[in-house]
Amino acid sequence: MYSESFEYFRPKTLAEASALLKKHRGARVLAGGHSLLPAMKFRLATPKALVDIGAIKGLSGIAAKGKAIGIGATTVHAEVAASKLLQRSCPLLPETAAQIGDVQVRNRGTIGGSIAHADPAADYPTALVALGATVVVRGPRGERKIPAEDFFVDLFTTALKPGEIVTAVLVPVSGKGTGAAYLKHPHPASRYAVAAAAAVVDVANGVCSRASLVIGGVSATPVRVLKAQDALVGKKPDAASIGAAAAQVEALVPDPMGDVYASGEFRVHLASVLAKRALAAAFERAKKG
């Protein structure tokens, strides 16, 4: 299939890009294009104009920023997956990036594009919410920093306001005693997450001091399993406490998404199994870290 015609702009600066978005109603930002172009080819997205941010300097790259690591919006998944800095300081993110799509998709798809598209089956949102990451956006009124948890609003819908562009993602540097894991059940065809779980835990003196568990793929946006915290914090991470935490998943999503491959009920079940395994892996890593 082929997309409808559109106007195309390749600004050199963010200000220019914002202005173009404001001027052309119905314009969309084009980064890697791996979420947008497939939809456009099927005419399920028919933007009148595309603003390609690929030529804007400084939007790509990974660098430490104080207690956080900043990842530029147009940084491709392969770069995140291979980043030594991230592997050291925030290993959950490269682990997640390495599971997105396939080699070619990872070579071209960007973190900013992925999260701005907000596909409920995408991988990054789940991991970013679990990490407590921050999304940096810039628009006509300047820069805003949005917690990942507030950024994903609904199906394909984010907290971005008209004219705003994702410029970077900030993830916290994980300290000693932190362990994390991202597990997914990929769709056998698309490799999107049918269900996913991201766990970030802190262990001090053999006791869990923080547990962040988020599941993805089952509903419009990532779901934080708040009660997992209660089941784990202050306890020794063992099969019982992990099982109790993962068991919270089942009750959490009253109306999960389903399709011909996997019903909502099964997605929730998978998510709970993945949650259990992700927590176990995260605690294992925390022990080693």
Added chain:
Amino acid sequence: MRFGVSITVNGARRKHEVEPRLLLVHYLRETLGLTGTNVGCDTSQCGACTVLLDGKAVKSCTMLAVQAEGASITTIEGLAKNGKLHPVQEAFREKHGLQCGFCTPGMVLTACHLLEKNPKPSDADIRHGLEGNLCRCTGYQNIVAAVKEAAARM
């Protein structure tokens, strides 16, 4: 609306005015007549259209030609030098890594990228590295053998 692009394809600088919606794969196949790059799907699954964009394997059906501005692209036509097959191409022939040959250009270019990143891959590395390329004929076994063979030759 047309947009000017300047792209280096198989070492030669090419300049054209193209419609922004023109996919890179159609630019290669129809504007340049490089029909070795094939189209096997419309959802970025099959990998038949894989080309090397600044050395990295990408799916040319999920990219606009205008996005390749200033880039350097290698297609299957650009791989053999002076009539001599590239070691990956040689290995595919040696190990019978192709049957109908439709997925082959994408498969070969993905394999080139894979070996560039990981010169001594295990079977598992190869199988994982080819997850973005579908082949309906070979059952992959001889493709895996071919990539291993290429690694040994390179």
Added chain:
Amino acid sequence: MRYNDRMRFEGTVSIKASRQKVWDFLTDPNKVAGCAPGLEKLEILEPGKRFRATTSIGFGTVKARFVNDVEWVEMDAPDFARMKAHGTAPGSGVDAESSMRLTDGQDGATDLAWTADVTIVGTIASLAARLMGGVTKKLTAAFFDSVREEIEAEA
């Protein structure tokens, strides 16, 4: 592998307005179409009976432009109405049947009970199967919420 793609949604909205007022609003294409998500264009084909609405339906980046022909097939003022809609988009179609029943609610409000049966066919049905239920449900609910807001704003 078979499963039913016909989607049925229902809900109730309490609107702070009289039954007649709600009825008048809902049966005025200019007003009701204004509540449709992503309305781009409205044409009256047969006053009080048929209209055509061009809407961009979807969420965020994923949206398809539908041309919908809507017809009131049953009107029992000011209690009950039923409409049928048929829409087309590139390679896709949608058929919907919606009913609404108005009853007096508390404190002079009107309770609007609605149902919608929606069948989507073509590219969208197969491409976005995973998302169709959620999208349609949310959009339908959003429509009736918008109806409530608009009527209450008028009042």
Added chain:
Amino acid sequence: MASKVFGSAVRRKEDPRLLTGQAKFTDDFTLPHMAHLAVVRSPYAHARVKAIRTKKAAAMDGVLGVFTGKDMKDAGFGPIPCAWVVPGSNAKTPPYPPIALDVVRYVGNAVAIVVATDRYVARDAAEAVEVDYEPLPVVVDAKKATEKGRPQLHADVPNNLAFTWTVAGGDVDAAFKAADVVVSERIVNQRLIPNAMEARAALADYRSATGEVTLWVTSQNPHIVRFLLSLDTGIPEQKIRVIAPEVGGGFGSKIPHYPEDTMVIFASKQCGCPVKWTETRSENYRGTIHGRDHIQDVEMAAKKDGTITGLRATVWANMGAYLSTASTGIPTILHGLMLSGAYDIKNIREVVHGVFTNTTPTDAYRGAGRPEATFMVERLVDLVAAKLKMDPVEIRKKNFIPPFTDGHAVATGLTYDSGNYIAALEKALQILDYKALRAKQADLRKKGEHIGVGFCTYAEICGLGPSKVAGAVGFGGGLWESAIVRFHPSGKVNVFVGISPHGQGEETTFAQIVSSELGVPVEDVEVFHGDTGQTPMGWGSYGSRSTPVGSGALMGAIVKIRDKAKIVAAHLLEASVDDVVYGDGKFSIKGAPSKAKTIQDIALMANVAWNYPAGVEPGLEASAFFDPSNFVYPFGAHAAVVRVDVETGEIRLERYVAVDDCGRVINPMIVEGQIHGGVVQGIGQALWEGAAYDDAGQLLTGTMMDYALPKADAFPTFELAMTETPTKVNPLGVKGIGETGTIASTAAVYNAVMDALAPLGVSKVDMPLTPERVWRAVRDARR
């Protein structure tokens, strides 16, 4: 150097062009002044077309024409013929107009076509064609479609029954009455999408001055396409040239003659320019045939000792909305006649209902009918074994037809050519180290791990086939093959064949045969195929027939060349023809090997004819036709080892052993490649693949994002071995190998998964074995 005919892994002649991007597939052709065609397709599975408004589309820049079904009909383009109508089945063949005339019957049914200067513009214009539909009730399930009160697709086909066909041998009811055990099962052999990596394409160049048309098309059998086009386009056969250039896989999906073939010819005629249509993948999923789709109610009877005594089945075969080219032969001849499998089952009866539904038409897909038969038999054998607490290996051994070389008649009426089933199974067991494997399984079970071992010991029918049988079973053509061998003055050879390979490597296999049998190096032989303007009449490549039938024709031509070469050699050596012997590429005098002429010497002299025997025609060229005396029956034993994660329902394939017997092996490298590919396709059916429709007839697996094809990382390295039981059906003793993998592997993997789950009480899960289905089955069994 001449090659050996058997056992040489000659590297493929096809590869250099394919590896460098120089091969030309249909969409790679661009002709001067060429236009593009796009098809407007119905989004409804069943609807009356009330109006088609083309004005807006026709007015768009670059649009050359917009046409409807009526335009095609008025121009004399008739319905697409069904070319296989099985006799004695009361078959109904309602017309299949290339563009729907008043009713659309499946999602993807064409309603209009647009011709434009550019493919993007053609798509824009297709989107601008407005069609008013009146939706009609829909039926997609083949069994339901035959019930009273269901939607009717065609006016003159009551209960949507396209045909009912019965195969019977022995006294099946008596066998069931006398049985010690009976097992019964409802098997759904799900609908699959063939997914040749190259979707379809067609390019027509019609010349009004001569009335001739050239059609480049992705086909497995251009001569059949030409024949059928002459019936529906009204253009006489001699004025049609059909070229199948490089074809990117077929798997049966490129056997049929499709509506688009005639559309591009019609459009080229109307617009006065060459017209090309290239299918997109999502279009392929709706407009190109699907395969399988059986609902099977089946029972097997056995004695206490495990002797299988009877098989009884009723099948509802989903034909889709229309009868595609070879469709009716698939669930009947190629399925029902194979129900004895590798066993001596004396009493068999099956009734097959071919049913119309509001779905894409079905037709041959790799294995075509035989996977549906093999799965049925192999699953039931395991169920009987389970009921009798027998090892699945033991029950197979007990029921195998004993080794035979001169034909064995089975209850369905077929006579298998040759077989040694026990040998193949023994070899597989040895590779598996079966005893140790079962011991390991028992150990793991104690630890709560679930691994399973599954078998499929198959026999299949291929190498289609004797033409008189083709005629008797209603196939609308012959099933013989042809070859021309032409020597040039320089001693180089061209071979022209009627088969039309598309990935199977016959350019190499056939060159290898010529090389070995006539003493020319492989690189001196070029094989041409797939062009009705260049190659002799032939019936194409499908049903694993290219090598078994095609090589018969080639050998016929080779023998003629040799006979003639002997005459020329005798003349040059001044000897009597009877004294000339051939060996190692040389024609020499008996007893005096130093006095010899090479085939190259003879080719030169035959072509220049300066010093030439009187009364002998110049030239060294021979053509031959070959009609085999029987089908061929390859067989083998496949075994799978799987691990099931019962918590998530995920299945991991740990080992796969394939022992196949395709008679004598010409090129082992190519044969193994065919097995690898076939095995993966069959495993695809067991684990991932399945076309799903909703009740409204919408294809829910409408793109490659939802239809799961096997990927490289899902497989271990397969362990292959061969046994060799030659056939007497053709000169080289070869059997087909193109489909065996697909026929065997689905049942092997399925049986392995059921073996893994057996301790949990699970014995049935519908295919594909998705994690959810496995998880549910385990959960329900535990309740």
